[in-house]
Amino acid sequence: MNVVVLGASGGCGRQLVQLGAERGHRVTAVARSSSKLEVPPGVTVDRGDLTSAEFLRGVLQGQDAVVSGLGLKLPGLAPWNTPEDATFLSRSTAALVDACKATGVRKVIAISAGGVGDSLSKVPGVFRFLIKATALKVAYAQLDEMEQQLLRSGLDVCIPRPTGLTDGPLTKQAVVAGSFKGRATISRADVAWWMLDQLEAASFAQRTPMITVTGAS
Numbered sequence: 484m485n486v487v488v489l490g491a492s493g494g495c496g497r498q499l500v501q502l503g504a505e506r507g508h509r510v511t512a513v514a515r516s517s518s519k520l521e522v523p524p525g526v527t528v529d530r531g532d533l534t535s536a537e538f539l540r541g542v543l544q545g546q547d548a549v550v551s552g553l554g555l556k557l558p559g560l561a562p563w564n565t566p567e568d569a570t571f572l573s574r575s576t577a578a579l580v581d582a583c584k585a586t587g588v589r590k591v592i593a594i595s596a597g598g599v600g601d602s603l604s605k606v607p608g609v610f611r612f613l614i615k616a617t618a619l620k621v622a623y624a625q626l627d628e629m630e631q632q633l634l635r636s637g638l639d640v641c642i643p644r645p646t647g648l649t650d651g652p653l654t655k656q657a658v659v660a661g662s663f664k665g666r667a668t669i670s671r672a673d674v675a676w677w678m679l680d681q682l683e684a685a686s687f688a689q690r691t692p693m694i695t696v697t698g699a700s
């Protein structure tokens with residue numbers, strides 16, 4: 484499949500590029516011009532403004548699907564920390580939807596987070612507190628906006644909501660969970676592997692599944 488990876492320089496994005504290429508996809512890794520980006524042989528690199536529909540229209544020509552590891556950059560979780568660009572995700576999602584419609588690319592898989600939208604009541608209380616009381620509230624509002632835009636778009640979308648991300652190894656043990664308990668975690672490699680499984684499936688079983696390796700309930 485011809486697959487575009489948005490946010491290819493990020494933790495999950497790097498895994499999507501590496502594992503996507505290993506699984507035989509023709510991967511185009513996309514990141515802004517300042518990103519640190521190293522890709523395996525055979526992967527195409529495209530750099531530009533991720534909030535520009537014009538740029539993304541060019542990137543998406545001839546592609547079959549988009550997988551996104553984009554997220555807000557937060558300097559820390561203290562309540563007074565402000566993101567580098569507080570509306571980046573809503574603007575990049577609007578540009579992506581425009582570009583998908585213009586180019587006929589219908590399949591989009593983008594990472595959200597456990598606790599976003601109607602999953603808030605399904606994460607542990609300590610985590611609900613962190614979402615409400617720390618700088619995470621800005622990121623979660625943007626992830627919610629991203630989800631709403633994608634769900635409204637009429638595109639074929641899957642928006643996994645992972646639990647706490649780690650840089651641990653690929654276990655291929657990710658499961659869809661009804662709720663999370665304790666210190667539920669999943670490695671970025673497992674998130675990417677699960678997303679690539681969905682990419683290769685005939686259809687998406689769920690639009691906004693919560694996924695984890697540990698702490699499913």
Ligand SMILES: NC(=O)c1ccc[n+]([C@@H]2O[C@H](COP(=O)([O-])OP(=O)(O)OC[C@H]3O[C@@H](n4cnc5c(N)ncnc54)[C@H](OP(=O)(O)O)[C@@H]3O)[C@@H](O)[C@H]2O)c1
Nearest residue numbers: 490492493494495515518553554568571596645646647648
């Ligand atoms: N941390 C957790 O425990 C956790 C749990 C659940 C869900 N999530 C969510 O999972 C997603 C992926 O997480 P991650 O750790 O892989 O993220 P990450 O390493 O921070 O990667 C974020 C990606 O977005 C790009 N990006 C951010 N702001 C940008 C901007 N203004 N312009 C262009 N590109 C921009 C980054 O590019 P640069 O490299 O150029 O900065 C990078 O490629 C995030 O949305 C996060 O909120 C996180």
